[in-house]
Amino acid sequence: MNLVTMRDVSVAYDGYEAIQHVDLEIGDDDFLGVIGPNGGGKTTLVKAILGTVPHTGEICLAPELFRGKERLIGYMPQLSDFDREFPISVLEVVLSGLQGRRGFRSPYTREDREKAMALLASSGIAETARQPIGEVSGGQMQRALLARAVISDPKLLILDEPANFVDNKFEKELYRTLHELNTHMAIVMVSHDIGTITSVVKEIVCVNRRVHRHRSNVLTEEQLRNYDCPIQLVSHGHIPHTVLEHHPGDGCCDHDSVR
Numbered sequence: 001m002n003l004v005t006m007r008d009v010s011v012a013y014d015g016y017e018a019i020q021h022v023d024l025e026i027g028d029d030d031f032l033g034v035i036g037p038n039g040g041g042k043t044t045l046v047k048a049i050l051g052t053v054p055h056t057g058e059i060c061l062a063p064e065l066f067r068g069k070e071r072l073i074g075y076m077p078q079l080s081d082f083d084r085e086f087p088i089s090v091l092e093v094v095l096s097g098l099q100g101r102r103g104f105r106s107p108y109t110r111e112d113r114e115k116a117m118a119l120l121a122s123s124g125i126a127e128t129a130r131q132p133i134g135e136v137s138g139g140q141m142q143r144a145l146l147a148r149a150v151i152s153d154p155k156l157l158i159l160d161e162p163a164n165f166v167d168n169k170f171e172k173e174l175y176r177t178l179h180e181l182n183t184h185m186a187i188v189m190v191s192h193d194i195g196t197i198t199s200v201v202k203e204i205v206c207v208n209r210r211v212h213r214h215r216s217n218v219l220t221e222e223q224l225r226n227y228d229c230p231i232q233l234v235s236h237g238h239i240p241h242t243v244l245e246h247h248p249g250d251g252c253c254d255h256d257s258v259r
Ligand SMILES: Nc1ncnc2c1ncn2[C@@H]1O[C@H](COP(=O)(O)OP(=O)(O)OP(=O)(O)O)[C@@H](O)[C@H]1O
Pocket: 013, 014, 018, 036, 037, 038, 039, 040, 041, 042, 043, 044, 045
């Protein structure tokens, strides 16, 4: 069953079309890895699905994505988009994932708090619950943001570069958690590092203004060329690795910093 159906969707900023004529369906058990060059429109695609940017064309959300008026989409923003100065605790950040309940005015219930605490505990950061969000480490912040994204038991979880700025330990743990979550929710994950995500996601969506869904989690160089995806397959020691090709003006040029 499709949770999201996009038909001929375009999004423009001041006349510049960041994504064009997108046709994309997201099924209820999908795990899509969204890749593409810097500025290719990955975040814009996510924002279009979330309904936070004006678009042309049609974006249809299935009734299964709603519980009453609450929209069952969990979202983990890029760390850089999250305001660390916001004067709230880690626990409150997690609880704020419940604000999608429309007309939500009352204070959080005891069950809400218990659920938030249980999520913090299962991600190993229960002791940070009372700390201001601005004072925890990047890895702890990412764990809190993931807990926030799933506290409402969404049917669709969208993550924008969730492994940016974090250690390998969190990355591995994150992918294990996502694999488990994918047994009962669809996942869309934006990432630069297709070398890693191909082993995690089921299928790949390439975004370079145009959007192409590949019915596989493995892409050949030829496919990437045909779809106009500026990706390069390179080899690192014994492990073949796939990274985004450098683009002039990216501000980074060695492969490790592209990750
Ligand atoms: N609010 C905005 N106003 C004007 N232009 C924007 C805005 N947001 C994005 N853009 C432009 O739209 C294009 C796509 O941006 P977007 O952030 O969706 O790309 P991205 O693939 O997510 O990039 P990155 O990999 O760098 O995060 C870029 O050219 C960007 O400069």
